[in-house]
Amino acid sequence: AQSVSQHNHHVILSEAASLELGCNYSYGGTVNLFWYVQYPGQHLQLLLKYFSGDPLVKGIKGFEAEFIKSKFSFNLRKPSVQWSDTAEYFCAVNADSSNTGKLIFGQGTTLQVKP
Amino acid sequence: EADIYQTPRYLVIGTGKKITLECSQTMGHDKMYWYQQDPGMELHLIHYSYGVNSTEKGDLSSESTVSRIRTEHFPLTLESARPSHTSQYLCASSGLQGGNIQYFGAGTRLSVL
Numbered sequence: 001a002q003s004v005s006q007h008n009h010h011v012i013l014s015e016a017a018s019l020e021l022g023c024n025y026s027y028g029g030t031v032n033l034f035w036y037v038q039y040p041g042q043h044l045q046l047l048l049k050y051f052s053g054d055p056l057v058k059g060i061k062g063f064e065a066e067f068i069k070s071k072f073s074f075n076l077r078k079p080s081v082q083w084s085d086t087a088e089y090f091c092a093v094n095a096d097s098s099n100t101g102k103l104i105f106g107q108g109t110t111l112q113v114k115p
Numbered sequence: 116e117a118d119i120y121q122t123p124r125y126l127v128i129g130t131g132k133k134i135t136l137e138c139s140q141t142m143g144h145d146k147m148y149w150y151q152q153d154p155g156m157e158l159h160l161i162h163y164s165y166g167v168n169s170t171e172k173g174d175l176s177s178e179s180t181v182s183r184i185r186t187e188h189f190p191l192t193l194e195s196a197r198p199s200h201t202s203q204y205l206c207a208s209s210g211l212q213g214g215n216i217q218y219f220g221a222g223t224r225l226s227v228l
Contacts, residue, residue, distance in 0.1 A: 004167075009155070034216075036218055043217040044205065086153050090158070101172070101209045103217060107157040 002027045004093050006106035013081050014114050021076040021109050023091035032094040033074040034103065035065055041086045047089070050074065061085070083115045118142055121206050129228050135225045136191045136204055144210030147189040148217065151175060152203045153209055164189055196227045212216035 007022035025031065037046040049061025055067040065076045076090060091106040119140040120196030130135060131176040133148040140147065146165050150173075154171075178200070179193050193200055203224050207217040 032215075043221040044207075046216055046218075049216060054160075090215075100163060101215050101217065102148070102160055102163060103158075104160075104174075105150075105158040108155070110155075 002093070002095050004091055004103050004104050004106040006089075006091050007059050008049050009107065010110045010112070011113065015027045015083055016080045017074070019078040019081045019111070020086070021051060021089055021091075021111070023074045023106055024072050025074070025091075025093045025095070025104075026072065026094065027095040029095060033065075033067060034092040034094070035059065035063070035074070036075050036090045036092060037087050038090070044090070047076070059114065081111075081113050083113045086113045087111060117218040118184050118208060119208055120174065121204075123223060124221060125224050125226075127226045127228065130195075132196050132226070132227075134177050134193050136194055136206075136225070137204055138189045138206035138220060139188060139189070140186050140208040140218070142187075142208060142218070143186065144208035144218075146209045146215075147183065147185065148207040148209075149191050150187070150205040150207065151177065152205060152222075154203075156172070157184075158205060162191065196225075198227045201225060201227050208214060 004025045016025045033050040036044045036046045037047045047093040050067045058064045063078050089109045096102045122137045142170040149162040151161050154156045158177035161177040164170045203222050205222045206220040210215045
C-alpha cells in the first residue's frame, strides 16, 4: 500500500534557525507532491506543490522543497524560521493514475518556533 | 483564499443521535473529499466524489455516508453516532480550474458522549 512518512513528529527551533522537515513516500510511479500547513486555529492551506519540471520548488513565506526521485523524498526547507511559522506541516502525495486527485498524507510535523 | 465552508465547527452530541456535517464550496469544483483526522495523526480519506451522483468510499473504513446531489454540496451523515466517531472531519474540494489542488474547509470537531 502507498504510504507517506514524515520523519519528525515534533520540532522545536529558535527564531532564525534553519528548518528541514523530511518526507518520504512509497510509490514507484509518477507522483504529485504537496506540503500543506495548518496554523493554529486555521484551516489546512497549500504551502507548495510539485507536479513536474524543476525538482526544486518554491512556495509561500520563503519555504522551498526538493523532489529527489531516487530517494522518494520531498523534504521541506526554510533557511531562517520565524515565530509565525509555528504550525503543523503535512506532506501529501497523489499517486493516482485514475485522476481522482486522492491524497495520502503523512502523520504531520508540529513545528514550534521560540521567539 | 478558497471558498469551502463547513458547519458546524464544533458539535457535542450524545450516543445514538443522527448527525449531518455540512460542506459546501463555491468554486465549481467537480471533486470533493471527506477526511478524518485524530489529534496528532495523519488525515485519512473516508469518502470522495468526482461529480454529481458519484460517491465512493476512501481508504479508511467509516460508518458514515455521503451524498452529492449538487456540485457544490457534499454532506456527511452518521445515522447513529458513537464515542468512536469522536474526531475531526475535514472537507476538501479540487477541480481542473484550480490545478487539481485540494482546498480545505476549517473542519468540524465532533465529540460523541
